[in-house]
Amino acid sequence: MHQFISVTFSLLVITGLRVSVQAGETRPERSISRHYISELTVTNGGRWGSWGHKEMCPTGTYAAGFSLKVDSAPYAQTNDITALNGIxxxxxxxxxxxLNQYHEYSTVRSEVGSWGRWTDIKWCPSGFLRGFALLVEKPQNTGDNKAANNIAFVCSGGAVLIGSGTNWGEYGAWSKTCEGKGICGIKTRIEEPQGSGDDTALNDVTMFCCS
Known part of the structure; x- marks a missing residue:
């Protein structure tokens, strides 16, 4: 794990351009029927909630960037931070x-939690997203459970992008790497609001690869 952290932070200098979430964002185009060749999963995802719908990039496109919905100070609920809520x-x-032309793109997502704000987009400096690792806090016997806190992606060219999430927990092992061109879809596991109980929001994620 220490090796993972050292590698990822040493590569922060090449983690790609950041573009405002609002700037140039287009209407999401959902495509649940696109053919995919493999699924990417990790073993350390949280255990709460249920899986949402699968959502795929439009045919002929692939994920070259990502943004996160994050619940953290100073905007978080009092004594109940849910950390990562959406991808x-x-x-x-x-x-x-x-051509590094980012002004025309489509945005896709699966289910998202109820809290937090969207971060700026992080783009691969070249190629597409091809694998990921999830930062997850283990269940707490007492106190505030947060489940997934952050995500990291590796791009086709080898660059590692670290999300702007929170820091509780540990990164698990990397998923497998896409055999095709890159990641083209997503499905998330979200815990619904618990009322007076402890909320965790996003717990786990599956990515889909296309040729």
Missing amino acids: RLHCIDNYRRS
């Missing part, structure tokens, strides 16, 4: 990717 994939085609 958006930002999809472009190979031609625009090769």
Whole structure:
């Protein structure tokens, strides 16, 4: 794990361009029927909640960037921080990717939690997202459970992008790497609001790969 942290932080200098979530964002285009060749999962996802719908990038596009919905200070609920609430994939085609043209892209996501604010987009400096690792806090016997806190992606060219999530917990092992061109879809596991109980929001995620 210490090796993972040292590698990822040493690569922060090449973690890609940041673009405002509002700037140039287009209407999400859902495509649940697109053919995919494999699924990417991790073993350390949280245990609470249920799986949402699968949402795929439009045909011919792949995820080259991502943004997160994060519940953290100073905006978090009092004494009940839910940390990571949502993940958006930002999809472009190979031609625009090769020209680093980010102004025309599609945004897809699965279910999201009820709290937090969206971060800026982080883009791969080249290529597409091809694998991920999840930062998860283990269940707490007492206190505030947060489940998933952050996510990291590896791009086609080897660059590692660290999300702007929170820091509780530990990163688990990396998922497998896409055999095709890159990640093209997402499905998330979300715990619904618990009322007077402890909330955790996003617990786990599955990514889909397309050729």
